[in-house]
Amino acid sequence: MLLERLSTAFGPPGQEDEVREILRQEITPHVDKIWTDALGNLLAEKRGSVQGAPRVLLAAHMDEVALMVTHIDKNGYLRFRTMGGIDQRVLVSKLVLVGPQKVPGVIGSKAIHLLTPEEREKAFHLRDLYIDIGAGTREEAEALVSIGDGVVFNSSFCHLGDGRVRGKALDDRVGCSALVEILQRRYPVTLVAAFTVQEEVGLRGGRVVAFGEEIDLALVLEATTAFDVPDSKPHETVTCLGQGPALTIMDSTLIADPNLLTILRETALEQGIPYQLRRTGGGGTDGGAIHLTEGGVPTAVLAVPCRYLHSPASVIELNDYRHLVDLTDAFLAKFMERRTKLG
Amino acid sequence: MVDLDLLRRLSEGAGVSGSEGEVAKLLVEVLRPYADSVDRDRLGNVIAFKEGEGPTPRPRVLLSAHMDEIGLLVTGWEDGGFLRFSTVGGVDIRTLLGQEVIVHGTRILPGVIGAKPPHLQSPAERKEAIDGEKMYIDTGLKARDELERLVPIGSVVTIARKLQVLAQGRVAGKALDNRAGVMVLVGCLKELMAVKHKADVYAVATVQEEVGIRGAITSSHGINPDLGIAIDVCHGDMLGMAEDEGYPLDKGPAIGFGPHVHHQLYRALRDSAERVGITYQVEPSPTPAGTDAWGIQIARRGIPTALISIPLRYMHTSVETLSMRDVAETIRLLLAFIQGLESAFVEGLSCY
Numbered sequence: 001m002l003l004e005r006l007s008t009a010f011g012p013p014g015q016e017d018e019v020r021e022i023l024r025q026e027i028t029p030h031v032d033k034i035w036t037d038a039l040g041n042l043l044a045e046k047r048g049s050v051q052g053a054p055r056v057l058l059a060a061h062m063d064e065v066a067l068m069v070t071h072i073d074k075n076g077y078l079r080f081r082t083m084g085g086i087d088q089r090v091l092v093s094k095l096v097l098v099g100p101q102k103v104p105g106v107i108g109s110k111a112i113h114l115l116t117p118e119e120r121e122k123a124f125h126l127r128d129l130y131i132d133i134g135a136g137t138r139e140e141a142e143a144l145v146s147i148g149d150g151v152v153f154n155s156s157f158c159h160l161g162d163g164r165v166r167g168k169a170l171d172d173r174v175g176c177s178a179l180v181e182i183l184q185r186r187y188p189v190t191l192v193a194a195f196t197v198q199e200e201v202g203l204r205g206g207r208v209v210a211f212g213e214e215i216d217l218a219l220v221l222e223a224t225t226a227f228d229v230p231d232s233k234p235h236e237t238v239t240c241l242g243q244g245p246a247l248t249i250m251d252s253t254l255i256a257d258p259n260l261l262t263i264l265r266e267t268a269l270e271q272g273i274p275y276q277l278r279r280t281g282g283g284g285t286d287g288g289a290i291h292l293t294e295g296g297v298p299t300a301v302l303a304v305p306c307r308y309l310h311s312p313a314s315v316i317e318l319n320d321y322r323h324l325v326d327l328t329d330a331f332l333a334k335f336m337e338r339r340t341k342l343g
Numbered sequence: 344m345v346d347l348d349l350l351r352r353l354s355e356g357a358g359v360s361g362s363e364g365e366v367a368k369l370l371v372e373v374l375r376p377y378a379d380s381v382d383r384d385r386l387g388n389v390i391a392f393k394e395g396e397g398p399t400p401r402p403r404v405l406l407s408a409h410m411d412e413i414g415l416l417v418t419g420w421e422d423g424g425f426l427r428f429s430t431v432g433g434v435d436i437r438t439l440l441g442q443e444v445i446v447h448g449t450r451i452l453p454g455v456i457g458a459k460p461p462h463l464q465s466p467a468e469r470k471e472a473i474d475g476e477k478m479y480i481d482t483g484l485k486a487r488d489e490l491e492r493l494v495p496i497g498s499v500v501t502i503a504r505k506l507q508v509l510a511q512g513r514v515a516g517k518a519l520d521n522r523a524g525v526m527v528l529v530g531c532l533k534e535l536m537a538v539k540h541k542a543d544v545y546a547v548a549t550v551q552e553e554v555g556i557r558g559a560i561t562s563s564h565g566i567n568p569d570l571g572i573a574i575d576v577c578h579g580d581m582l583g584m585a586e587d588e589g590y591p592l593d594k595g596p597a598i599g600f601g602p603h604v605h606h607q608l609y610r611a612l613r614d615s616a617e618r619v620g621i622t623y624q625v626e627p628s629p630t631p632a633g634t635d636a637w638g639i640q641i642a643r644r645g646i647p648t649a650l651i652s653i654p655l656r657y658m659h660t661s662v663e664t665l666s667m668r669d670v671a672e673t674i675r676l677l678l679a680f681i682q683g684l685e686s687a688f689v690e691g692l693s694c695y
Contacts, residue, residue: 090441093657095505104515106657113433114584114588120437122471132509134513136593155443160453162484162485166455229481231459282462308481
């Protein structure tokens, strides 16, 4: 399963090499042109079957939230900072992989036996935490890892319950995997695929992928928060697993193009593909960067609902992923007939 | 001397206090080739016996290591495939968030522990540790009746954790407290096959230590040894710990000293270590340390007891870390002690 390979690959922001190699191998047989840019984005073009058809940018980010080694102490322990939005409280008692060589390490904590009752109530803070790779001295540690190395969770990918999967970095390897599937087909429109870098640290890669490509519209393929769990109120769920891909009306970086949104919703209705609207104004995606490129690009976001986003073990429903691919596919296939609606 | 593959199977096996079946089964199978007999008593302790050489009465030695681990217990169901849980033993609730888990229901189910995501929490909430009552296990199952059928209330839950080999011969995993001690039992019996020893050796993997040192009470009564040695783990030193709170890794086993340790036995263990050139540490325990030694000491009319501990970092998390060398040296220390054991020494233990 491509999604499994992508989920377990190492891809901190700015260190997406392994993910990029997997994707490059997957898409090369299916595209007309493939290249990388100065930031490390992987781009590809697949010409449409209709001469002069619109050029559609499809974007998914390769990076994942991660940690970075910032200091190696005299006893061989690694201090770190977060890259992207990681809740500091999920780090303790986890396995991690450090650097491109994937050196195994652990993030431990002082034994409960040694804590005061007050200490047991306190949330973990970054300054209390470090990575133990087994090294006993700085020299032993430096033989294996370097300051600046990215660190990812060492989680396993598995099937869970009824048609769901659990794994790290499903944000946004689901988008990468969906985009690979789309590139295996040919559409009337021309596709420009962008597998972007550094989304999790401020939409860096997404800022440059549309430049000079004469893009007519963009779709961002993403994973987004699902909070359909005990103790959440109905208005807090954001999205729910199993109700189809989520369409963004607005987040903190983008107000989706309303005409594009209408076309997506009509396409879904006509094809009988379930979808839901994302019910929050927060969060952000590469869409926020892409839609401000050059004179502006009409942009929409389709996302697979995902529980426990940015944690070691996130959960999606495979049907939602399937329906995201189906909706993207139907949208691209039918876009020429519907584009009169685009302002 | 330390079989990494066996340590892996022991660490990854499930054995929450009171539900030690899986790890006990593994142990019975593993111990059988090295023992004259392997049995389980009524509480579930696994007891392997290896006879000594020479005329009776021979010294009777009990080696005790608990095989149970801390864990979670399912207490309720929620719509959408979620389980509520409580803890078994000393679980630090703060180590549970985002954990991959194994639910031991009527069949094995994977799960993940979730709670309210940070972006829906107030800044004040984010500074607090999340309460166990606000966490849940997500099984991914959709139908409530199926969830209730597959996961009865009282099912145990363990962290899904593969043993991880780190640098410098160190390993990290769950339940190394006290599968490392159990590993010592196995290693010791195995090595005893190749050497002459007068003592009868009972190697016992006990149940329910983490909920109150219970298995050691019945096993010590049943065996009625001349002396007992508990093998457990002690706090390994780590960053952010006071110097007197932990014991460094790779500096050898820690020999316990305190009210529950018999002075002559303590001296004999140190002498054994020095005789064969084993580096060791001394672990003072002024108050009842929570190990099998506490249970053995007061069995029947009282049993001379000692404690040997393997330094282990991050105790009661799922990334407990220790050095394989310390495990190997603990085995070597016990071998040296058992090989040198004479009846006269044992007889003198009640003479103050």
